[in-house]
Amino acid sequence: MSSHSPAPAACLAELLAHSPFVKAVQRDELTCLEIRHPQFSADLLLQGAQLIHYAPEGESNWLWLSEQAEYKQGQSVRGGIPVCWPWFGNAAMNPAAVKAAITDPEQAPAHGFARARQWQLSDLYEACDRVEITLTLNDRQHPQWAAQLNVEAQFIFRADSLAVNVISQNNGTEPVCFSQALHTYFPTDDVRATQVLGFEGERYIETLEGWCEKTQQGPVRFNGETDRIYDATRPLRLISPQQRLLLQSRGSASAVVWNPYIEKSLRLSQFAADAWMRMFCVETANAFADVITLAAGEKHCLGLQLSSLGQS
């Protein structure tokens, strides 16, 4: 069973009417593609190309989604996998080569503009063992962004794994430098009993201590506010009390590990005061020194794959 469908936005509902596994539903102001396959389920928002749910059949969501999540146009939903593009984090803290394409880094929104924009369904493939969806961002103009980059996001859902790829292509005539991240939120029963393995011995930037450089000793644990940019050279194992996942990346040499802990939680939107206990972010990135420069016509793929490590 399979179907290949180029899907212009105008006929989204019509094309999905023939889909065995995918339908478009409204979540308040946002359109969500609900994927209900016999082997897995997923919910993908067209705004931001933001995946907010993926679960193999019989399992709970592998992604954390805030119970206070709001589905409003122009604001990223708290949870899932926001796509930060074409700059990561505070624009002003990016290297000069990235800031060269940002008109006024002091005024630019955090994490770029793609996460708050409407993307379009451009390809859909459905089979007995997987669903593949490609979303394209057609509206790539922003007052703060002076470069010409195309971008699409591919999602490959299977019974036992999830893959997400963000493919950027320079369609201008000059080289473009940019940063980005797949800002994945993971659930945990208790972040204080959660570990991230695979950064041992790696250098990281401690953004909470004046962006100083440190070296990771042992697993990453969460005992306070955490906001670090790691060199990432190996697959990561995310070990929480109820879930053990393997996170593999491609086209990325950096990863951001984030938990707001108690005080910063109070300042976050769509975030309960105690939600810091139930989530952590490990973001597959091109950030800090690991930025991407594309010559005219060149492409780059930033990707992640999540699979289960089984029970301990």
Ligand SMILES: O=P(O)(O)OC[C@H]1O[C@@H](O)[C@H](O)[C@@H](O)[C@@H]1O
């Ligand atoms: O609230 P936002 O804009 O989604 O950002 C959440 C967090 O995203 C992380 O990537 C940053 O390292 C944090 O500093 C930031 O607080």
